[in-house]
Amino acid sequence: MPTLVHEFSWPDRVVVGTIGLPGARTFYLQVRTGTQIVSIALEKQQSALLAENIDEILDQLMTVEGNRFSVPTGTPIELVDNDQLEAVQEQFRAGAMSLGWDPTTAQVVIEAHPITAVDADDDDDDDESLDEESADETEMLLVRMPVGTARAFAKRTREIVGAGRPTCPLCGYPIDADGHICTLPEA
Template sequence: MSRQIHVFRSPERFLAGTIGAPGEREFYLQAAEGRRVVSVACEKQQVAVLADKLGALISEVAKRFGEQAGAAPFVPADERLLTPVDAEFKVGTMGLAWDGDRSQVIVELLALSEDEVSEDVVLEDSEEGPDALRVFLSLAEAQSFAQHAEAIVAAGRPPCPLCGNPLDPQGHICPRLNGYHRELG
């Protein structure tokens, strides 16, 4: 089967979202343009890293090229994934690039693959390699995505003040307390 590359040159939306309750959430990235919607499954840490790296890229572009993000309400007001969510693939490798000629950020998400993915595959349209989702964003759109993604990641379970692991509503066995569960109150 040949490689599929889903390209969104002017997406109406590109956002991170979740399905499920905190502690059981599944994370997705979704791009939509007209009636075409592509969703990909990913890990919470991948969303956090993508948001962080986009922020760093935006800062670097501003410093080197003087381009400013400005403000753009890119993430829809309801900030939810369009349903039904049917993931095309699970994200393995992520790539970011700056297209100075078009003043656009390029986000590429490659499918998880058993084979090692070389840098040559990222942002290439070759027949070989994993499936991909490629999204072109203005700086303002990239910044809006990053802010929304950070909020999605932060909306999960609060961290334990001692060990940093997620707290369940009923608590957890903290490794810093050697399994001893102190009564609260």
Template sequence: MAILVHRYDSPDRFVAGTVGQPGERTFFLQAREGNRITSVVVEKQQVSVLAEHLDKVLDEVLRRSGPTVDVPPAREKADDVDPLDAPITEEFRVGTMTIAWDAEINKIVIELFSNVDEDEESEDPADEPELSPAAAAALEGVAEVDADEVFVVKISAAYARDFVARAQALVSAGRPPCPFCLQPLDPAGHVCPRANGYRRPLF
């Protein structure tokens, strides 16, 4: 079966963003190139994992390549803090994510797959595919991916650092934790399990 590929080799923008209020947010990854926009739905944890692995790949590239490759240091604040571009149309929900460094073009390559079926025969860690010295995968233990669609984005190291800073801020901007049980506080009220089901004052 042919796979539908949404490819962005030189996107004008690639960001993580949300729609909805804290506690009811839907997370998206979105790329725009000219008038073309592709948006896919991800879990909050997937955004966090993607950001973490992007940083790790860039740090490894910097360590191995040194000054021959322009890899900026990690950033605390992103330049791009604008909302997602409209219209926001869900193409698919992301299952598997892979990340690699393309040394020929000096760019990060991110692949986001839909409808993932893991290769059940590859359960032994020794069967995992080997990564090149300057590449890493965000998903471990998957030898083959069967998907209906794939979202492929290629971005520079500098843009990847900006993506990471925005993604980390996005993930941490959710509901604040309860000081007693550390579960997210609901704007409508919070029944703390450590209070045996009773609401207790914070102060």
């Protein structure tokens, strides 16, 4: 079965947002161009790593030949997006993701693939071939965004990830809204 590619080359909007209360939030990567909109579910850690790695790529590019790609050091004010997610219809839950740079278009490239049976069952020792694994994949998300949009995306994502439950100053674990039993590390 051919893979359905949800491709966005110059998206009107690309954001990470959440649905739910801290401690029970679901993270989504949402991309829109015109009326085409795709939302995929992510883990909180995937979101955090995505933002961190985008910033690393952009910071490295700033040092190349006098910043010839015009990578901004901060988020351009006109690209700040603090709006809520639009109507969310989950396309798939992200498993493997990749991040890259396309110098021909000066864009950051994100690829997201759905969780496969192999991803979901890491304890399974079956020796499946790559052909069988890729046969499970029926769709993927491909996003290409310019450097300013990528910088704004990373900033918003860090803010969304950081807006969860506060951490206990003693044990470092999250504090739930209904209380916290602190388990101090043993000395």
